[in-house]
Amino acid sequence: MTTTPTTAPTSIRGRVARLAHELIVPRQDGCLRDSAVDVAALARLRRGAGRDAAALPDLWGLIDTSPLHSTADGRRQLSERELVRAENALHTALTLWALHQQSRGSRMHRLHSYQRPGGLGAAIRRLMPVGEIDDAVRKRLVRAGTAPDLTALAQRLRDIVTLLRGADIPLDYGLLAGQLYAWQWPDGPAAVRREWGRSFHARLKSDSDSDSRDAGSNPPAAKDDKDAS
Template identity: 65%
Template sequence: MTTTVSTPPAAAAVQQQVADLAATRIASWQEGYLKDRSPAVAALARLRRGAGREAGETPDLWSLVDTDPLHTPVEGMRPLSEQELERAENALHAALTLWAFHQQSRGVPMHRRHTRERPGGLGAAVRRLMPADGTDAPVRKRLVRAGTAPDLATLTQRLRDIVALLRAAKDPVPLDYALLAGQLYVWQWADGPAAVRRRWGRSFHEQVRTLPGTAPASNEKNTPDTDKDAS
């Protein structure tokens, strides 16, 4: 889909709505999946089949990728336009399905919120795949290719390739999927790709500032990977 409309004035507010909704949806599924609850395991299996596909292409996901809150006006904001709703739904679908693909068969959370001390953006995640004393040109090239995607469908496919590397790493690398969801919303506007590329570039150069010896967060204990839904 060709983007021809500049980012609307309310884009930041909608971006935050999309990010918050993604965080809410993923938090529930992720907790249930890590506790091996059948409904969450089944939901993740369904979601991951939509990774890399356009929203609406997989009818089985319509009831899972629930966008009803986006249709409910927020106090102080006008109702979203059809174009804003479509792009918000596209972003949410892409983020949720990519997370499900990332979380598959992993016994620790693959969605982790970004903090200054522990950057969770896409660029920072890609950087963590590289040697501490240098860069890995092929891995960095994947991030650059994602940044130059001509449309959301292509971008989602390229992100899926990056996520495959994150989950296959010896120590799987998590990502802030709420942050990504908001960025995918911004991406779909005419001046959005450039803004998102800049953010990914800054994220790539962020340094992890966790002090040596700092204990991991309580929900990120070293838990062995599982083989549930490993198909």
Template identity: 60%
Template sequence: MTAATFVSLPDRIRGITAETVGDLQRGYLADQAHAVAALARLRRGAGKQIQQVPDLWGLIDTGPLHTPVQEGGRPPREEDLTRAEDAVHVAVTLWALHQQSRGTGMHQPHRTEAPAGLGGAVRRLMPAGDIDETVLKRLVRAGHAPDLPALAVRLREIVLLLRRADITLDYALLAEQLYRWQQPGGRDTVRRAWARSFHAHRPPRPPAADAGNPTAAAL
């Protein structure tokens, strides 16, 4: 095992989620039976705690979470493993709910030129140049959830809105944030990230009028 194998727990959470969701999403969009069946099982766990849905335990390989974070070190602490497993479970099951009956991938990796964070996704639910207070309150309520089970339920409500509007989300990023949210002092960090994502969103610019088309220029 090389030194490059040892990565931080948040990075592993992000990697496991990206790989799990990415593989299933490709299979689902290709109408592969195993992926369609897995999606149906996973979405039953959306908003529920991992111990409530033992039927899902074999669908997400969390084995890499148990590897020591540095050569010669110990495996992660029990409380960190529990937080990591819960974060991956919540993110993957929410994605399954989001992806249901959608013909394009609802998980899209976050990129600078194409932001896909939770705050930005919520902002995209609103009219350009206007704030929908009802929708905004859902994001605020999620950020102030008293614990992860409550947060999962509140995120489920947001995901249903995103699915209806065909708005994508980076579920690997969300999984990492859910892990950090459970850490001491992590809630403020995650809320700040969601707020920054919300305010950084910019609606697509309308296509410029065709200067060579008198009719277009006059509109």
């Protein structure tokens, strides 16, 4: 008897997270160098923030999902359902990053680390005064967590990203892409909400490390870090 999986396959989530990082880093570096090609690509990508991927065929050429079709290193071929959900997650993460990066002089995609949590919950916590909880800001995270579908979630995340951009607070968009992939599975929303909740309450460490080291060319391991902030 065939059973329908209810949670995202861990290895695929990791591949989505890694691919998002690998797609963003060169674009981000190019934008910081004021590369005309990358600045133009950023402008095109950010038009998709909060919108359904299927509605914007103009962006398909900017988000190279071909590595998802690779069977190198013994990887199995992904099912149609897995591919669609992976592509949707990548589209959402990259377009939100493009909105976040617009006109910023520093890297708005930064890898999560224990010392410098880069997840959504931790980023929202950084919008608040030290030692205080801003209920209006916290409710934005709660509202995102209760989105009924990925399109609604993308729209609510767009509002959050706009706040983060204004405060120059970066986010790990690889981690977010993996969470967006997981979100689309039946048990995914509850699991991702738990991750965001842990992230929100995580103790923030020193911000003395440079963004260039955290968001450099070394991609994250292709695994599912359920305790990532």
